[in-house]
Amino acid sequence: MADTTTTKTVEQPEKSNEELKEIATQVRRDIVRMVHAVNSGHPGGSLGCTDLFVALFFKVMKHHPEPFDMDGKDQDIFFLSNGHISATWYSVLARSGYFPISELSTFRKLNSRLQGHPTTHEGLPGIRVASGSLGQGLSVACGAAQAKKMNGDKQRVFVLMGDGELEEGQNWEAALYASHHKIDNLVAIVDRNGQQIDGSTDEIGGLGDVAEKFKAFGWHVIEGDGNHFEALIPLLENCVAATGKAKPVMFVMDTKMGFGVDFMMDGHKWHGVAPNDAQLATALDELKVGTEGDY
């Protein structure tokens, strides 16, 4: 099992799955409200990956929100390659203490640090590289992981990618590189929701068996459920436990696009479309937590 002594959040007391679910529901409320407020953004993938973000930032990763350290010395660090699901990351960063929760109201607006896609350019704590143009995050994560090794830093690097973005060739350059250089302090996660803008990943890109592909590239591959903490937490602990064994680790994570909001689930329709007023009300009705937590 995982060496959890080095992977627990230091700022947060141990959280139960029930507590994580409450946080995830709050994050989902943030996402639909943020996207609705500017009538733009990507709710589908954001909702589908909410449980992963909450699990990482509130349970699995060791990290220090304040003061933010770009180098992430002696911390687990996280990269988001599919930057379009920024709403989730912003909500989780704010709610884990990187910046004021009230700042979520500036999402995608002029002069905001919360750009449409994440960037270091406006100085938002928690972001270590810009992403949005797809396929670049895995390479950056490889470099950061190698820098950790050179520095004798025992913590790990996590990177989330969309499954559609695996159609970008750079990912496969990085997949070869990580395996060849035995970058074993790296946990990559693919959001295998099977959807991309123009349709399903099988219909558009013929993505096939992602797990087998990464195995063939020399990775240690773990597969499983990314939307239920009962399954997700042990899977992530298995990923962490698999680090340090001369292979990069890949978690092929099954999620549903739009998870948590019934009418946004399944299919690719809600990849990049914001809900209208009535749809927002329906979504918030479904996402029941103490509404006093809203930004």
Add this chain to the structure above:
Amino acid sequence: MKDFPYTESKDTRSGFGAGLAELGASNPNVVALCADLTGSLKMDAFKKAFPERFFQVGIAEANMMGVAAGMTIGGKIPFTGTFANFSTGRVYDQIRQSIAYSGKNVKICASHAGLTLGEDGATHQILEDLGMMKMLPGMTVINPCDYNQTKAATIAIADHEGPVYLRFGRPVVPNFTPADQKFEIGKAWTLNEGTDVSIFATGHLVWKAVLAGKLLAEKGINAEIINIHTIKPLDAEAILASARKTGCVVTAEEHQMNGGLGDSIAQLLAREEPLPLEMVAVHDSFGESGTPDQLMEKYHLNEAAIVEAVEAVMKRRK
């Protein structure tokens, strides 16, 4: 016209290799990445002395740029090495997003730039790289002229915080600048003071400008010759002072006219001091196979072309 004696000719890429090896010894944060061109980039000495800080990336330049960006997170100063074509055109979006927009301290070191790559031909002879790189906000763009200057520039950019594009080349050229020079980013270097025309040259064209200066002196023309090793930030003060003194300008570079040094100086003059300008550069064309000297002659990037441009621009001088 001043004399520029030199005892040997060397390739600028070897200056890079020597500078990188020195940096390896003096700065433990310097790391090097190469995309299967270690010998061509003269990175062997660094690789041999510091194997734990040398990363063979293979023929995967996009990944190399991303890995380099990632290594800065943790305080490393990555120097990437491949041909100029694969350092820029092939990986423009990786540089744009993961390095430039992200403000990462990566040094993009690019050999075999321009026509003087020679026989491999136009697929490898990039002539647009300065333009692409100078358009990126925050990118510093440097094109030194000989071995000594390339070595000094390589060492200097390690102390500059932020992304840098360092361009050098394959052929052996006169090594005429001092070995002990201090390289100042963004500081134009006046090689010869003159009164009749200002010649602003960069990279391999600096020596050609020196040769042109001698030919011009024989014709009674006293040319001011200035080495613009830094395309961005441009030393506007030095350029304007010289242009105002001489009243006409020639630029010279191994690059497309669009987007190169001449383009930057034309913009500056148009805004601040409209004066006659001629550009020695490639005119909207790809290169081809040939020896470096043959190509520089065919594409009018030699001392004869500079002399011709000087005579043309002086006729236009008010």
